[in-house]
Amino acid sequence: MTEISKKGVLLDTKNDIQTSILQFFQNAIEKKIFDAVMLPMKVPSGDSFAWIMIKDLEILKSAQPLAPIMPVNAAKALKRYTRKGKGKYKIAVLMKPCEIRATVELTKLNQVHLEDVTLFSYDCVGALPMQDYIDDPKAGDEKYSKLLTDKNWNYKDVKPVCKICDKFSLSASDLHFALNDQELILLSNREKGEKLLTDLNLKTETTLTKWQKYIEEKKTIKLKNREETFEIIKGMVEGFENLTETFANCIGCHNCSSSCPICYCRQCYFDTSVAKPNSDIVMMRAEDRGAVSLPLDRIMFHTGRMAHMSLSCVSCGLCSDACPVNIPVAKIFSYVASQTQKTFEYSAGASVGDALPMKEYRLDELGELGELVKSAEVQEGSHE
Amino acid sequence: MSEKIGIYVCECGPNIASKVDIEKIMQELAKLEDFKDKELVIKNHKLLCSVEGKKFLEDEINENNLTHLVCAACSPRDHDSTFINVCKKTKLNPYLYQMVNIREQCAWIIPDKEEATSKAIRMIHGGMDRVLYQQPLEEKQLDSNPDVLIIGGGIAGMEAALTLAGKDRAVYLIEKSEILGGKSAKLKELLPRQGVSLNILKQKISDVQSNRYIKVFTNTKLDSVVGFLGNFEIVIKDVTDSNNTTELLAGAVVVATGFDLTDVSSLDSYNTKKEDEVYNAFEIEEMLSQHGKIIMRHGKEPGKVALIHCVGRHEVGYCSKVCCSYLLKIAKMLKDQSAKIEVTELYKHMCLPNKQDETFYEQVQGKGINFIKIKNAEVVGTTINFTDIADAKKKLDVDMIIVGTAMIPAAGTAELGVELKTDQHETGFFQEAHLKIDPVSTNTDGVFVVGGAHGPVGITESMLQAQAAAGKIFTQLIPGQKIIPEIKVSEILEAYCTGCQTCLDVCGFGAIYFDEDKGISVVNEAICRGCGNCVGSCPSGSIRTRHFTNPQLYQEIKEALR
């Protein structure tokens, strides 16, 4: 629970949640607290959403703060805006908690800069699979608005990885829109958020106990789903045979990595010339085993990606949305991530202050090696 | 020109030949006839690193017009440079030569001769394929700057400056306090009776100040350093006004920042207040130079004095070398001052490493001083509760306590180490390149460490180190000589770099900087040592180290495992 606020601001929901949130941002821009806000907006064809950085209040009216799908992880959108150079504008961004986590990870990797950004998150009911929505946007909109108001949160329509997400609520944002079945409560989560509430002259008078209980209930259900799913995934990915079978349909399009917010490399290692052997090597590999599968090293690409990014994987599920051959990439990576993050006692996106395990050296790490070195030094020292 | 690989197998006398079947290797290599359509020259030799062996290799390269060379011999650490130098005498680019270590990696570690031989053959195959993927590299030459920056104007820094200036070498000497002299300036008398310290020191200071090759900056500290041996770009700043900076160029840096003494009040076993009659060495020396004798705060001579050795030794984890003889000196002084003073020395160890110490110890023992060997002591005010070696708990009330406290790195040592990219020992002192064989060098070429910054030392050792560092500089930094920077450096393919700066975090030499305009990381080739840390850290593979490229390593591994 946040240290700063024990109480939140009850927002008016006369119309609906979307409008209330939109009004909040409109108000904040009018009061010059922010210069622009980044929110999802429907694309002209009406069957998908895009991230739009909005300054114009007229345009803001057509934004839809809570989008039913996640075609692009907000962290990736924000990266393109803040990565290079320093601007003047104060920016607000509303994201799903997994997008906040991705933003935190990218901040550690110098891909996002948060100095001028205020991060808002909300209790996420999950996103619909993008393909389902594109196939029938109208049905998708209905399903989603139902999810937002449904007391019993019916999960069957959301993305598989959202069904097992237990970090769908309060995240490392500055402020958080708490949703329970009736109320919309804005609470501050950082000093930055606290200051904002003061600036906007908002009173934190609403207790959070009811909401907390509500979230805990949902979390319990999700954690149970998560354990069950991981048990199945474990069987699919442990051992080379299983892994090969699971990825048998992979065509090497790399959509999973290019849509992944964490795969921030301009060019994936596995697409660079260093990872492309010449014909002699391909032929040699064919001759060694009688045959070689092409494109080369499709499994290595996935295991390589697990090694490179699973410590920072936030389980947003974009990889699965983007996979043209329906491999459950998101669940697989979510499972692997849970294991690697556990190993390093690290939780992706929990806080900007946590150092990336691969980026820091700790004096106490690999203690057993240190002991060896020490005893060698002592021996060396005694050989006068 | 057709490509021709020369493969030379060294027997290393009996070292390799007795553990690896040289004949078998030659047979197996001969079977290759050609390797990837390249001509091969395959020979073995008793000892390639001998004078005769080097001549043999040189002639072979020339006579056969070799385009690539593989030496299967010992560790590159031993003789890589030997064979590189042989190549340099010929037309063959030294980076088209590869060493295969069949001694440490085969002969010395595999007891079974057949297995060792088979591994040697595989490794030679790997080396042969690797060498074909190597690129000729051209070494660059840079002008070197022969001047020297010395940080710290204590006895060690001054000695280094004078030694260097003695051979007309320009020296910049920076000192953070107002005056030169450092800790030695506080010592009244040097051991044993080698004249009055102040006089020696005064002479040194005036020598330094009047030397036209030495430029002294007092009230000055280091702001930043970038560069390498022969070419350091240095910024120094005024201690009081950090905007007042001066830029200097030098070819080497000598660190002589000295030491501090452990503060007794920081120790758990000492419960003393400022006004208690408890003094450390510096305080005693100050007292001696002010009053000429040891007295209590109210001016009276103490009746009972306890001298405690090894204070803080356990906490810092090392012996400070000089404090035992120092406390003996003080004990003698007290007795010389007045035979009435009861002097007790409480010691755990009596560390007297110098050849004259023992005679002095005996001399002091004859003065009626009470020596008690103890296990530990706790001090409250001027009361000492101690356990002697017979495990008897005892109490001693005295008028004055003088503590022999452990020497610790001077304040700011850690920050200085970071700026100079030098390793630090776990004690916090600077780490020498090698404890035994390279004691005044550091892991950064061109940076040397002397005196108390190096570890607990007395004046003698400080002088030795200062003179040694000057000697090192005379041999490594010769005026007019060109500098050949590391050629096997990393390079960043800017098209792929995403600017996450992970490489900056893992670079131990500060050789990578971030180009804000382009949003990418860039290697400063002059500083890079080619360690490859950055290559491993880059997820997109946009960094490579010359001479250790992926194709080269893959080929070597592939052929070795074939």
Added chain:
Amino acid sequence: MSKILKTNNPIEQTLKDILKYLLDSKHVSAVFSLRKVNKKGSVDYGLISDVAKLNEIAPLHPIMPANAGQLLGRFTPMNKPVAAVVRPCEFRAFVELAKREQGQMDNFLFITYSCGGVFQLKDQAEDKIKNKLNGYWDSIKKGEIHESIRNSCKTCEHIVPLNSDIFISLVGEENGKIYLNTEKAEKMLKGFEIETKEAKFDEIILKNLLTQRSKYKEEIYSKIDTKDSGLDGLIDIFGKCIGCRGCNTVCPICYCTLCDFDSFNYDYNTPIMEKELAEKGALRLPPDTLFFHLGRLSHMSFSCVGCGMCSDVCPASIPVADVFKKTGEETAGMFDFVAGRRVDEEIPVMIYKEEEFPELGE
């Protein structure tokens, strides 16, 4: 003049026999072909050097997991002879790559066939094609379009690469016919104990299918008339693009190691973004969604072979292939150019002619 192989065996079996012979007799060091890799029906391309492993191949299986032209382009120059069974669009892609120095035809023995199209990868992943295979082969015999194949296959008119070494006529044939088009093919198959005679492939057998396909093409193209609808039309089509670059990654013609649109040329500074934001009031992020597709259209649509990989991998169901193929055909048509038709046919944008664009000279 080409020759025809006389065979009474099922055509796929004869093809396998030929490949087996080529490998056995060491005329080739390896065979490049589609293979089935598991019971689920997953397929991949394999480079096979062991004769025993030829049993796994399914050279004519109607799935395209990757454009073979792209795969082969990556591994050339090939220093040992390889027999490659590829679809016409894959062959054409390789020809285009060869023109751009991204592939070398030497050392390949190309075997192509009149292709009935491929199923969508998604259908294969969802196991929807097994019971459609018989119908598929029937439609080929009859020279008809199968309803479940890729859109780009339904509109494909370039299915006879006669300049490949061996060509197998499947469309409209009861049992396929194998034509040896080059001396290389004849030489290699000299020892293959099957009778040959002089014969020339007659395109008349494709007439039915090609008529159906042109009709279908008109229908599809009219739906994406970007010329009339202009920028708004393009935004309508590409607005839902998520920027995954899947189209570009699987495109055999997009051979660049790093796409310009992913390079730092397109990393804008925050102040530049702010300026844009101030002027327009709003800014889509990541930027350049449509620009990327326009850029790709100008970079590669000339050489677009219409294989349809891009549409198949698009997670947002954008009809990428239709737009690119249409644009490519229109621009290439101005120069009487067909992508991948012949190796010696130069790509119009890569040559200068003195007399080009005389109207500009005026």
